[in-house]
Amino acid sequence: MHPFKYIPSAIALSLLCACASQTPPPRPGSINSKVEQLSEMSYLQVTDLRAVKRNHLLTVQAEINNTDSDNQQLYYRFKWLDANGFAIGGEEAWKPVLVYAYQKQTLSAVAPSPQATDFKLVVQSPDNTGSLP
Secondary structure (H helix, E strand, C coil), rough: CCCCCHHHHHHHHHHHHHHHHHHCCCCCCCCHHEEEEEECCCCCCEEEEEEECCCEEEEEEEEEEECCCCCCEEEEEEEECCCCCCEEECCCEEEEEEEECCCEEEEECCCCCCCCEEEEEEECCCCCCCCCC
């Protein structure tokens, strides 16, 4: 028996295992598809996200929930996107917000121009596994 006969099977099996262990992409339009976490957050979660056009400008509200018994610091900013998915309006500065223990905090933002038809909410917390912005 040739020693290389089983190599394609081993490669196929390892690829199958690698594909099966990856997280599926978020559903389009879901909260996860609109939120970009710079690393995993332990205590803060985006639990609700709403967007509407008002006076030709996209207006967004996000609800952040703190599941910890301590107050949590959150930094956030919005990336505004045009109909083709390109960023518009430049990069926003990080905005800090304190979310009290076991409380919810609502974030609100208005797009910088009528060309913004979509968005991403970028969030970061000092209790993340990553570094501060």
